[in-house]
Amino acid sequence: MTTSSVDQQIRSRLGDAGVRYTTGRQRVTSALVASDGPRSAAELQTQLGSAIPLSSLYRSLAVMASAGVLAPHHGSQGVTRYELAEWLSGHHHHLVCIDCGSVDDIELPDALEATLHELVDTVADEGHFVALGHALEVEGRCKACK
Amino acid sequence: MTTSSVDQQIRSRLGDAGVRYTTGRQRVTSALVASDGPRSAAELQTQLGSAIPLSSLYRSLAVMASAGVLAPHHGSQGVTRYELAEWLSGHHHHLVCIDCGSVDDIELPDALEATLHELVDTVADEGHFVALGHALEVEGRCKACK
């Protein structure tokens, strides 16, 4: 996945939403494209080196999430991490470290993914629930905390 | 699942952990036994009617979670909800409403659960990750927000 192709799609989607794809927002995109999992505002600030104020990062993340180009992930200690929406990055799941809170992406074999999807629909129907997506979180300890 | 049988197990486990099973903590248990999903400190305060200070609730929840009788669930807006640990309530998954943040419990058919479990181990090994558990979240809109 190249940053430029993702950039095109995001620029277009943000345009449709009536918001600008500013340099600050492009920096957020490039940081997330380079990441192997969701990132918090604080992590992005560090990763981006250049001093972007947290308030701007939070605003960019909120705008991009409500335009559907980013997806939030709620972790421990009230920290929200964002990643590219699945239509940009592909469907995947997460390995969540119960010690440090870090999150890594993983993909499931198609066979199980299909089974899972089917099951989610069934189960949602029974719960009078409109299923829009699903997320499998594998909880444990990451390589660093092991 | 009766409150009294769960009470016994919790009392015993808390005893092993060297903490008391006070009336406040018993109230938390009864509220969670009566719930069909995880509850936040604020929700428990409302549900319990009697005015238990939030700080006490937070402390009870923290103590009970670190003793392994409660499990935390991190939701939107930095809200942490707790539920009985799986050894007390049975293994299950969640329907999470993306509008109001409410969480309902669901159970998967044994067949898929088995497949899922096996897969989680495989995938964790590949990621040099020690898998301790897994959680499937079905995201969508609940009956009320539909």
Place this chain on the structure above:
DNA sequence: TTCCTTGCAAACGATTTGCATTGGA
């Protein structure tokens, strides 16, 4: 008596917002 627990109020930390300024189409 000894240590755990509780209440209240103050402190924290992640996130949000008001407001004046800047910047892009």
Place this chain on the structure above:
DNA sequence: TCCAATGCAAATCGTTTGCAAGGAA
């Protein structure tokens, strides 16, 4: 030009903690 976006500081809100009082073993 004009409105969205940004920076800074102040405000929110869920959660945590210090400290003195209460309670069980």
